[in-house]
Amino acid sequence: MARVFWDHQGVLLIDFMELGTTINAAAYCATLRRLQQSICNKQRRMLTSGVVLLHDNARPHSTASPDLTQSDFHLFLALKKWLGGQRVNTNEELQYTVTTLLNRQAATFFTESIGKLVHQYDKCFNGHGDYIEK
Numbered sequence: 001m002a003r004v005f006w007d008h009q010g011v012l013l014i015d016f017m018e019l020g021t022t023i024n025a026a027a028y029c030a031t032l033r034r035l036q037q038s039i040c041n042k043q044r045r046m047l048t049s050g051v052v053l054l055h056d057n058a059r060p061h062s063t064a065s066p067d068l069t070q071s072d073f074h075l076f077l078a079l080k081k082w083l084g085g086q087r088v089n090t091n092e093e094l095q096y097t098v099t100t101l102l103n104r105q106a107a108t109f110f111t112e113s114i115g116k117l118v119h120q121y122d123k124c125f126n127g128h129g130d131y132i133e134k
Helices: 024-044 044-049 070-083 091-103 105-128
Strands: 002-007 010-016
Touching: 002 024, 002 091, 002 105, 010 091, 010 105, 044 091, 070 091
Parallel strands: none
Antiparallel strands: 002 010
């Protein structure tokens, strides 16, 4: 499993879990520390103005609330298309391929997704939680 943290400029951190492991509090806290370090290395000014972390832990297709995470519908959908038809032989090769593909994306790819997110938030908040995508 890959956890991808990104902003409008690109990927901040890609965190791959070891095969057979599950996410627990200690593992997630360690990931957040790596994210903080990555932000310090890439975009230090973000930490002085504040960071908003959009965290969606709902299981796919099981929640009645709107899904406002763009990773599911923009990032991972594109990743699925990029990987279609490719053959990888090892977990390490897959991780390298995913990392390379995500890091090669232009900033416009990420900016477009953030723009969609703002639109979805507006619909949700202005509708007082009544959100239906038509």
